[in-house]
Amino acid sequence: AALLEAFQARIDAEDRIEPNDRMPAAYRKTLTRQISQHAHSEIVGMLPEGNWITRAPSLRRKAALLAKVQDECGHGLYLYAAAETLGTSREELVDQLLTGKAKYSSIFNYPTLTWADIGAIGWLVDGAAIMNQIPLCRCSYGPYARAMIRVCKEESFHQRQGYEIMVTLSKGNEAQREMAQDALNRWWWPCLMMFGPPDAASQHSDQSTKWKIKRFSNDELRQKFVDATVPQAHYLGLTLPDPDLKFNEQTGHWEYGAIDWDEFKQVIAGNGPCNRDRLAARNKAHAEGAWVREAALAYAEKRHARKAAA
Amino acid sequence: AALLEAFQARIDAEDRIEPNDRMPAAYRKTLTRQISQHAHSEIVGMLPEGNWITRAPSLRRKAALLAKVQDECGHGLYLYAAAETLGTSREELVDQLLTGKAKYSSIFNYPTLTWADIGAIGWLVDGAAIMNQIPLCRCSYGPYARAMIRVCKEESFHQRQGYEIMVTLSKGNEAQREMAQDALNRWWWPCLMMFGPPDAASQHSDQSTKWKIKRFSNDELRQKFVDATVPQAHYLGLTLPDPDLKFNEQTGHWEYGAIDWDEFKQVIAGNGPCNRDRLAARNKAHAEGAWVREAALAYAEKRHARKAAA
Amino acid sequence: MAKTIRVNETPLVLYTLRRADDALILGHRLSEWCGHAPMMEEDMALANMALDLIGQARSLYTYAGEAEGGGRTEDDFAYWRDERGYRNVLLVEQQNGDFARTILRQFLYAHFADLYWRAMMASKDATLAAIAAKSEKEMAYHVRHAGEWVIRLGDGTAESHARIAAALEDLWPYTGELFEMDASEKALVDAGIAVDLSALRERWRANVKAVLDEATLTTPADGWMQKGGRTGIHSEHLGHLLAELQHVQHTIPGAVW
């Protein structure tokens, strides 16, 4: 208990916790879960966007999308490395993903159906991710905070690219404008769900807030996102798919309608439109790559043995 | 020797040889090779045309192409059955195909690159096949002759369909007319090669002629094909890719330029553009289907055992 | 010059297109096997079933064109609607996977379509009733063919059992959508044109279960069911299929083929 108090005192003093520092088991466990979920999200997130690389409608967009997906993979790798500093290996963490034990962001269980979805994901999904992640740059755990700084920088670049796709589409011909509106219609509500359950129903938040892993509540972040995004949609000439949306002059906030939390629960429970496809794709890549990883290992061992013998 | 003479007497009397009749080993061997090569050609021939089923430019054409490819598979099955009457099992014959020991028509080692190739194959390849096959309807071996009658009927339907595709393209827009001309340019010479080496260089012909397996020489059949096809090409407004082509008023035949027999030899030797792809595709289907065939066998055995026990 | 069309989806047009799209997309998937099946007899059978389905689609599209009254042809609907305009159930667009998965998908759909078309023979819409009479006969063959394979694979080897059981688990959540009806369809049911799909569901389940039992497979419980196809929210697989299906028409638009 004394240790716990000492730890809390460090947190309260805005000290950064580093890998070799003593920390409560629950802190370690919470962070391992959160960082690895975040890593899994980056890796699974490659799939819906990767789905459009071969069909991108210009070479410039194709190159940008490919670079973006590559960045996501890079983020996944830093984040696994950050999680490993807490004592669980990447292999074990990935295994939790592949067996369905670990979660990843619910948003990646929706399909990308048209090119406009690539714009919408950059604009909305990355926009929501940044809202979530900026406070994490000040997270109490050093390696995670540092990873987040790097990730946020790249994400905001992606977000601008995504918005720029939406600008181009909304200035385009009728088919392009329809495509842009349709993408907004489909991605808006799932993006609001990305911030997690409403504060009244949220589980982990209290302790996470005390440990300065989390610095804003789900609803606070969601509101920030809505306030930032609604004017952008209006600038594009698009309509938000929420008849209850209205600006409250007094609070200065955009008030949004009721979120369908049943849908969210279903997606979290594995019943989203693409949950099975996503896990199947990652498992297939992993299984089909087994012989490659074995070969790399066998070669490394042979080489080591040869050096030792020489 | 007396047996051989008696056999030849039956042949000369235009008697049909049937499976249970006595026949020389060489006759059996020649026919087994020829019928199975013919069967293999039908089966491998599914691949170049099958390549366009999913991309056929109208539903009517798609259905016709699918039906055509299905017919080819059917021909393959009759022909294997005809070959089996000579004492070699389909399994063994197919194995010869898959291991590359057996040949199939060289024409199927060329790729189908545009939709017009589907027209050109129907018109030219099926046209050449019919030229080869009509005399086989009178072949001395009964089961082969009967199979050929059925095959020829369907082939001439396919040939008309193919020509009709070419008519439509040649009446179409510029891109379609170019496509049609390009397909003729690529398929013309390989089709002339389908009749086999020139008579001067042909190996098996003498004995096959004596046994009334073959009734016309390669060059005779090739000439018939050229004479039938050139006017069709002219009707389409297409140019044959042969600057030496000219009509001989005295003989009434179209004289064609020199055939590149080196190309033919290379294709026969396995070096055509698609030899590897064709064998790889059939081997892949066979290997990936192994568990299905095993399951069917296991079930049949179980069922048999259950019946026996009941 | 031809371009992506927006259909005037009256209830009858929408209803007809939904059935047409089911048939075309499943036919397309089956046609992908051509030349690559586990045995030649199956090259024949799969092509044959693909032909039946593409034929059904053609009749239905032609009728949708008449019902819409804008002079659209079967090819306009097939080649010039984008992914969001297609109305097929998600089940039929799922990838072929191995032979077990293809057969199981065919089995689940054929049992539905067999009951469906049989019921539709009593439709007050004479064209749909005529299409139903032809389609029902075809689907009866698909039911038999797929069912025989389900039994062979389920009760065959350990490997074939595992494969078909995995396919059953994966595809079952797509079966609920076969029985979905929206207000637009219910109006046609009331008019005697369409069939009440919910009335077919028990029978379907019983028919499917009888075969699965014989195949030593466990019929899954009805858990969460996927949907979306009927309103154009598809899986990511459909877009790739359409890129292939439509490529030539889109590259040389406005031509006669």
Place this chain on the structure above:
Amino acid sequence: MAKTIRVNETPLVLYTLRRADDALILGHRLSEWCGHAPMMEEDMALANMALDLIGQARSLYTYAGEAEGGGRTEDDFAYWRDERGYRNVLLVEQQNGDFARTILRQFLYAHFADLYWRAMMASKDATLAAIAAKSEKEMAYHVRHAGEWVIRLGDGTAESHARIAAALEDLWPYTGELFEMDASEKALVDAGIAVDLSALRERWRANVKAVLDEATLTTPADGWMQKGGRTGIHSEHLGHLLAELQHVQHTIPGAVW
């Protein structure tokens, strides 16, 4: 409205398009791996190499447009030529197959491109020389990366050895085309713009052989070599690739993206 283009293939335009097409098609193939590689590091590496190649293609297409002088952009060449208009070698359009096949294809091409671009740095054409300087640096990395994998797989397990040996046997007949030159190219060689490819072949073979030796693989003899890509006679694989690559542009033609 945009439609399939017929390029005015002057020697310089044709030459530039051939290199651009090699880079685009190989980049496309590598990009198909994205999210599906055997390890995350390879997802990164394959995407990185794809990006290099697509970048090279963009510079080259832009220059082809300038050389043609008709105002065509990089996207006109990539999206509006049909299969018969593409000028890449057959090697780069071959399907990915397993990881061994992808790596081996990359290895054979990268060793060529590394030597090629290094030599092209001396081209009298300033634009091509500048593209060469950038590309050569990129290809040096591809050579290293692919070579390391060839050694690991060749000298790894029995399975990996068998897989990469099979890939080597299958792909070798496509390497001859890398060194093909027609009259149009020879004229550019004489003008000091292009490189004499035949002069690179021995060096290429020696470089490739050194790695294959270390990988315990036998360098094949040069038997019959496939060709056709440089004149637009491709394998059946390219058409399917283009159907995917071009679908959106063809479906909504004339748009800005």
